[in-house]
Amino acid sequence: MSAAKPAANRGRTVILAVVGLAVVAAVGAIAVLSVEEQASVKDLEDIAGPVEVVGDPLPPLGSDGSADPLEGQGVPTPTATARTMADDEVVLGGDAGVGQVLVMLAHWCPVCQQEVPLLTEYVAANGVPAGVELVAVMTGLDPGRPNWPPDEWLEREGLNATVVRDSAEGTLMRTFGVNAYPAWVAIAPDGTLVGRRTGLLDDASIAALLESAAG
């Protein structure tokens, strides 16, 4: 009897192991069969654009959201030339000649994904002040991260803004001295810096930023 008990235990153990393996195999089969082939998507080269910069970059702003939004106010901004998806040139900062609010958006950033519908709704309801251009910068480009490609995301959201492409290296982020997403840069019509913010902004903050860029 004492010899029979370990044998019975071994038998039960084997049965449990076989059941476990069968479950894993079944789950694997379900996973393979239930996932559909994804259509080919755009590459990094399809989105990242050439960016030309004239002038010194702005000093870096702290990335923890507690940085002084007025840090660097009045400093002349560099002139950056970026391109839209249609390859049209857009001048940012410096010599643009109009007030601008740049919003740097990363497609994979959950805060950006939350901000874009709020911004879209705000612009649809209130528009932007006369003489101010709202520019959305597709940056933080990484096809391996979620919500790629960013142009299709912004198109889906229906954001009424000029949308430009940052370089693969994030040249526009560095040029305007921001290092978190979303980042906001308000520039006066004379090309000087009005202020910078990072993180999720509510309607009142968006309105204040747009007004501040009007000069």
Added chain:
Amino acid sequence: MNAIPVAVADRFLGLLALIALVATLAAVGMLVTRRVPSWAPRAALPAAATIAVVTTLGSLYYSEVAGYPPCVLCWYQRIAIYPQVVILGVAAWRRDTRVWMTSVPLAAIGVAVSAWHVAVERNLALAGPCDPDNPCAIRWVEEFGFLTIPTMALIAGLAIVALTLLARRTADVRAAGTDRPSERTPA
């Protein structure tokens, strides 16, 4: 190109997480009602060890194959789960139900970090602006609308706690000489 497409791995690990969730609920049910089927004690520790192995392999797949960089909170969860492979593996082999004394505190720490990570994912006000390198709030995976990587880690941690306690509970009941606590001989 990955040997296993990421979408298939996501689905596979998501389904296993659902099974682990069911196992957790079943184990909790057994612990609460004190009705334990005869096969459950034998399966509890091997199941917990298997969950630790699968969680570790899944975590390594995501960082080393899929290329998802682990954030700070991910690393803390790894610290809590990786040693469980050895701890629970040895315990399952030796049928050492006292392993709960080591395994449960470690798993509980992981569960606490996972719960915080899930909260950060769901409430972006806790996350702040996104760090360009390693944002904790990014959802690399979202199977069945709710299974993100920290959610799966949370389920794995809870499963390990529940199964290890189930093994311990069963040992207690056996020591008392019956599977029905109400039938125990008064001390």
